[in-house]
Amino acid sequence: MSDLILETHDLWEEFSEKKILNNLSFKLKRGSFLSVVGENGVGKTTLVRIILGQLKPTHGTIKFFPNRKSIRIGYVPQFRNIDDEYPLSVKNFVALSFSGYKLPWLSRQERQQLKLVLQETDLEKIANEPLGRASGGEKQRAYLAQALAVRPDLLILDESTASLDPISKENLLRLVKKLNVDTGVTVLFVTHDIPLAKQFSDEYLLLQPNGYEVGPIDQLQVADYEGGQHV
């Protein structure tokens, strides 16, 4: 099996006559932890949408190994409409992930998988509490658990920590890092938070208005990051 999970070649996207992603070619290694950084509008979310298959690139290719069908992607978006009257419990919210045209009730294997993912994300104690009344950090862990429930090969965190306080941010990333090491899930972490990226990831992809940079995370200079940091 290739040690890559995906590779892009000469990728760019045109939005109302503006070209973004600038012929992006990068390789994502299986089991790695990559931080995607860059100021607003440089194409971080566009890249995520291309990987998710929600957007076709104007130019260039994206290739998955061995193929797109066999790669399961878990996605933790930045925003979600969960108000305090949201009725489902944490456990039932996470279990939504077992979708498809199957019997309405969960199979034994799915129930075991659900239990495991609730343990991994430290949600067992509040599994039966309504998600609407959970704290910000707990909610974010529940979103993470939902993405992990299907045992993804690639986990995409799209500014998922942006609304959290510094301690919750670090706790969430520590958890993701542990899963990355223990289970080998590849992580693509989109963030503005350079110190957090430096603390947890192996590599970085810096998207800039006129180009991009890829490298080991210890080579990422805060000065390179034109958008400044939002800790």
Added chain:
Amino acid sequence: MFSFEFMRNAYVASTIIAIVCGFVGVFVVSRNMPFLTHTLSEIGFAGASFGMFIGITPLNGMLIFTVISSILVGKMGTKSSRRENSISAISGLFIGLGVLFLALSNKSASYATNILFGSVVGISQSDVNQMVILSVIVLLVLLVIYRNLKFDSFDPVGAKAQHVNSGLISIIFLVLLALSVSVAAQIVGALLIFILLTLPAASAKYFSHSVSKMIALAVVFGLIGVWLGLYLGYITNWPVSFFIATIECSIYFAALGFNRIMQN
């Protein structure tokens, strides 16, 4: 009371309706569609009067109109930014058509009252049979799409990320909703559809943290309303819809009160 055939028919029909509305209602509430449901019932009114005009049963007229318009609404897109406005437009158009067909068919005003506010007296055995068939179809399709519909209704962001086909699920659900509206209108009338399609599910939300329990509770609340409503209507000779509406609203207000106590 059960010695009268029409009361037996009414009880059977309303039991089926409460079950279907409990299932469908949970998704109406979670997808935030009460207004669309109300519009579909108005479209149903136009369909029923169209049925009378061309000589088919009001239920068949309703089915034709609500199913076609639900597909149209689905195709127009359910983007929240323009959903309310496009629904208002369709609603206005169809109420106008309903009035026109009523006038053209030269029927008395009591027909309009029956369609708008429901009537238990007019339900025949063949109407009950048709309702059973339609309800079984709705429930079977719901079971097939249950997991995806649940995901798309309770977490559209997550469902989109996991490639659940939201467009297809929305249109199938709208058609199921159209069928449910047409069936439910037979008892409570077009104007009061939402008391069975919205209120029991909206109340159930406060007592349960799983979709299956919400459905079960919504069915129970619906059954309490229709069974008690029919009985009270029978002994007082007052409109059944009035009793069902009052019972369902009372349950809803009690649920809100319960929620407030729990939050404190």
